[in-house]
Amino acid sequence: MDRKGFPSSIINKQLEDIQKIDKKHLLNYRGLDGSTLLSVAVEHKKGHEIVNYLCEIGINPNIKNQNKKTCLHYLCSIKKPNYLIVECLLKHGADPNSFNEDQQNCLHLLVLNKNFDTKHNHQKKKKKKKKIKKIFSLLFHYNANPNQFDNYLLTPFHYLCKSSSKFENENTMKDVITIFLKNGANPNLRGNTKYSPLHFLCGVKYSNTEHTKLLLNYGADPNLANELSWIALHFCAIRDNINLETISLLLKKGANPNLKEKNHGNTPLHLVCKRLLDCLKKNLK
Numbered sequence: 001m002d003r004k005g006f007p008s009s010i011i012n013k014q015l016e017d018i019q020k021i022d023k024k025h026l027l028n029y030r031g032l033d034g035s036t037l038l039s040v041a042v043e044h045k046k047g048h049e050i051v052n053y054l055c056e057i058g059i060n061p062n063i064k065n066q067n068k069k070t071c072l073h074y075l076c077s078i079k080k081p082n083y084l085i086v087e088c089l090l091k092h093g094a095d096p097n098s099f100n101e102d103q104q105n106c107l108h109l110l111v112l113n114k115n116f117d118t119k120h121n122h123q124k125k126k127k128k129k130k131k132i133k134k135i136f137s138l139l140f141h142y143n144a145n146p147n148q149f150d151n152y153l154l155t156p157f158h159y160l161c162k163s164s165s166k167f168e169n170e171n172t173m174k175d176v177i178t179i180f181l182k183n184g185a186n187p188n189l190r191g192n193t194k195y196s197p198l199h200f201l202c203g204v205k206y207s208n209t210e211h212t213k214l215l216l217n218y219g220a221d222p223n224l225a226n227e228l229s230w231i232a233l234h235f236c237a238i239r240d241n242i243n244l245e246t247i248s249l250l251l252k253k254g255a256n257p258n259l260k261e262k263n264h265g266n267t268p269l270h271l272v273c274k275r276l277l278d279c280l281k282k283n284l285k
Contacts, residue, residue: 015049023057034065038089042071048084055092062094068101070094076109076135083134096144107144107156110135111163132172136179146185153191156180162200164211177214187220194226202246203235209245222255229261233268242272 018026029037038059041050051071055061064070072094075081090096096106104112140146146157154162157180164173181187187197198220201211212232216222225231233255236247247268251257257268266274 015053018050019053026054026057027059033067036060036063038071039065039074042075042082042085047082048088051085052088055088061089061092062098070098072096072098072106073100073109076106077113079115081131081135083131083138086135087138090138090142096139096142097148099148103150105145105148105156106139107146108150108159110139111156111159133175133179136176140179140183146180146183147189149191155189157185157187157197158195158200161197162204164201164204164207173208174210174214177211181214181218187215187218188224190224196220196224198222198224198232199226199230199235202232203239205239207239207243207246209243209249212246213249216249216253222250222253223259225259228263229259231255231259233257234261234271237268237271238275242275
């Protein structure tokens, strides 16, 4: 038995051997966690051929295991997602908007996939960049929804902007943001805490002005406030490395520098001045 409860006699078979097994048996077989044979096939050395065969004989690619995960969810979460297998599943009706127990779809999982952190994969960086963009584009081709809220009331685009600094190559992040925006990602969607994608983008440690410009060009509102009445300028003001270029851009796009946050009535300028005073105090000690 493997970790999912499938007998090794089935797992280790080649495509030619699997084709000899009764189709009803293949279609109805379930592992201990409720997985179908597709969940095994996606990990097989010749997974693409086997997945294609199983889909052609009628296996349902949208069946979820006990953790409410489909094969597509699994593929979007692993270290090396196989583009051909993802494409095969989508061609045979896999739903990219099917959600897991956290109400997250495949776009959520792909954005949150830590293995796409190009800062820690220098040797395979170029291949990873291409793979990221290809798989995102493929999911969008099959109508993946970039505006679906999860249990935390965040969309895939929120997570993308929140984790934007994990991409070492700025152009990679710019390309992925562009792919999202061209495919309908709404830069003004807010959950229960009223955080917009622009808030997250302006608040990350190494925010990029070009990324901010992209969102603004696609209609991001620089004066949208979260539940504490913070706008994008407030988030820029509290960063350790204040990006004056981004602040200038937001002001040119109509950001109001006089808006006060709820708790202490601070404007973005107040916050900048406080940070400067803190820096002076540290240097004088």
